[in-house]
Amino acid sequence: MEKRNEKLLLFVMVVALMSTGIDGKVTSHHKKHLKVHRMLKMLNKPSVISIKSEDGDTINCVDIYKQPAFDHPALKNHTIQMTPSYNPTTVELMTKGNESAMTVISQTWHKNGSCPIGTVPIRHIRKRDLLRAASLKSYVRKDPYIPYAKAHITADVNEFPQANRSMAYLITQGYSYLGARGDINVWNPYVEAKDEYSSAQIWLRNGPPDKYESVESGWMVNFKVYGDTRTRLFAYWTADSSTNTGCFDLTCSGFVQTNNQIALGAAIEPVSQQYRTQYQISIYVYMEPKTGNWWLQYGNKINIGYWPGHLFKSLSHNALYVMWGGEVYSSNIRTVYPISKHSHTQTHMGSGEYAGHHFGSACFIKNVRIMDYSLSLKFPEWIYSTTDEQFCYHSQIYREGYLTEPEFYFGGPGLSFLCP
Ligand SMILES: *[C@@H]1O[C@H](CO)[C@@H](O)[C@H](O)[C@H]1NC(C)=O
Numbered sequence: 001m002e003k004r005n006e007k008l009l010l011f012v013m014v015v016a017l018m019s020t021g022i023d024g025k026v027t028s029h030h031k032k033h034l035k036v037h038r039m040l041k042m043l044n045k046p047s048v049i050s051i052k053s054e055d056g057d058t059i060n061c062v063d064i065y066k067q068p069a070f071d072h073p074a075l076k077n078h079t080i081q082m083t084p085s086y087n088p089t090t091v092e093l094m095t096k097g098n099e100s101a102m103t104v105i106s107q108t109w110h111k112n113g114s115c116p117i118g119t120v121p122i123r124h125i126r127k128r129d130l131l132r133a134a135s136l137k138s139y140v141r142k143d144p145y146i147p148y149a150k151a152h153i154t155a156d157v158n159e160f161p162q163a164n165r166s167m168a169y170l171i172t173q174g175y176s177y178l179g180a181r182g183d184i185n186v187w188n189p190y191v192e193a194k195d196e197y198s199s200a201q202i203w204l205r206n207g208p209p210d211k212y213e214s215v216e217s218g219w220m221v222n223f224k225v226y227g228d229t230r231t232r233l234f235a236y237w238t239a240d241s242s243t244n245t246g247c248f249d250l251t252c253s254g255f256v257q258t259n260n261q262i263a264l265g266a267a268i269e270p271v272s273q274q275y276r277t278q279y280q281i282s283i284y285v286y287m288e289p290k291t292g293n294w295w296l297q298y299g300n301k302i303n304i305g306y307w308p309g310h311l312f313k314s315l316s317h318n319a320l321y322v323m324w325g326g327e328v329y330s331s332n333i334r335t336v337y338p339i340s341k342h343s344h345t346q347t348h349m350g351s352g353e354y355a356g357h358h359f360g361s362a363c364f365i366k367n368v369r370i371m372d373y374s375l376s377l378k379f380p381e382w383i384y385s386t387t388d389e390q391f392c393y394h395s396q397i398y399r400e401g402y403l404t405e406p407e408f409y410f411g412g413p414g415l416s417f418l419c420p
């Protein structure tokens with residue numbers, strides 16, 4: 001009698017375990033599926049027309065009032081500002097004889113159509129793009145700043161090494177900045193692993209290292225976000241060092257796009273090759289003091305759109321430092337202890353050549369400018385260049401004679417005998 005009861009109990013338990021096991025799996029699978037479905041719906045707004053580009057992208061032309069920005073609770077009643085209230089003054093930009101590069105404005109998808117007025121071009125996100133990411137949160141956002149690195153922060157708060165990130169940059173600080181621009185040389189660097197990326201960009205920031213607010217733009221090779229190894233135009237923002245807010249391009253509600261020609265996240269073509277014609281993109285991020293909106297300008301006159309001031313706290317007033325340069329993301333770098341035992345990543349920064357190789361070989365950022373409260377563009381008064389891993393990626397302020405203005409070169413191949 002007791003034995004039978006025991007058997008029965010065992011049987012009941014096994015059945016119970018099996019059913020919860022299976023149910024649990026089904027529900028979590030179902031939940032993930034629902035989440036992906038919801039996110040795709042949020043990201044891919046109904047389009048007026050869709051354009052298939054030969055590079056594999058689909059560009060959706062979305063009604064300007066139906067773009068993702070309007071999902072943000074703070075933007076429910078937001079009136080789109082179609083143009084900035086003032087035209088930021090430009091200054092004569094310096095180019096040096098045969099060392100000038102062509103500015104790229106066209107995007108690959110332009111060959112296959114254009115978005116009508118009243119719509120904005122948005123890259124279509126596929127289901128497989130979301131499934132590639134470890135989590136939906138990590139699809140749209142860079143990794144957060146990890147506080148344990150704080151122990152290694154040196155006296156200067158801005159020189160903070162970040163886990164898994166290696167940077168080489170030019171920095172200016174000490175004033176309030178309302179804008180910054182630069183002409184960024186375009187390359188297609190080798191990126192070793194699919195969860196790594198390499199960028200060349202401008203950062204405008206405010207706030208402490210563990211809770212900084214940032215607007216960023218430039219080019220990037222990022223398989224995880226874009227699903228290929230092309231060089232793409234990107235924009236990025238965060239209001240809390242990438243912990244819970246912000247994203248790339250229009251992959252969350254935030255950036256308000258006003259332009260119907262330039263798609264964020266689209267491939268840039270052509271890219272530079274060693275000692276051939278050099279190509280560059282012009283990036284200018286500037287604030288409108290009245291609204292606190294940060295405008296993103298491309299190619300010296302195209303206003304792509306803006307990050308509304310509501311997204312930020314301190315950054316809605318000004319930026320306290322500006323950086324120009326490159327960032328490599330990889331778990332195999334040496335900026336923060338404990339150091340990985342794996343050899344250094346082979347992911348290139350810039351062109352993959354060291355800064356000292358200069359024009360035609362190393363990646364440059366020229367015509368570096370900042371804007372202050374005078375609302376005019378100036379060469380920054382105080383600049384300093386630095387690199388997180390001096391044996392892996394270099395940075396250099398280079399000046400050819402006293403009559404020319406300084407240019408910034410950066411980059412390197414990563415792994416080498418000096419950077420094991
Ligand atoms: C938007 O406007 C409505 C009606 O005027 C108001 O009730 C609501 O609080 C506003 N929302 C925001 C986020 O400002």
Ligand SMILES: *[C@@H]1O[C@H](CO)[C@@H](O)[C@H](O)[C@H]1NC(C)=O
Nearest residue numbers: 097098099100275276359360
């Ligand atoms: C520019 O011209 C100088 C002098 O003619 C030459 O030495 C240099 O190699 C040229 N640079 C490029 C990138 O063509």
Ligand SMILES: *[C@@H]1O[C@H](CO)[C@@H](O)[C@H](O)[C@H]1NC(C)=O
Nearest residue numbers: 051052053054110111112113
């Ligand atoms: C895009 O345009 C190019 C050049 O006109 C053409 O060769 C290609 O077939 C088009 N691609 C698509 C997907 O329509």
Ligand SMILES: *[C@@H]1O[C@H](CO)[C@@H](O)[C@H](O)[C@H]1NC(C)=O
Nearest residue numbers: 143144146163164195330331
């Ligand atoms: C660094 O990257 C590795 C591999 O992707 C990841 O497991 C780790 O959590 C990252 N570290 C930090 C501090 O983000």
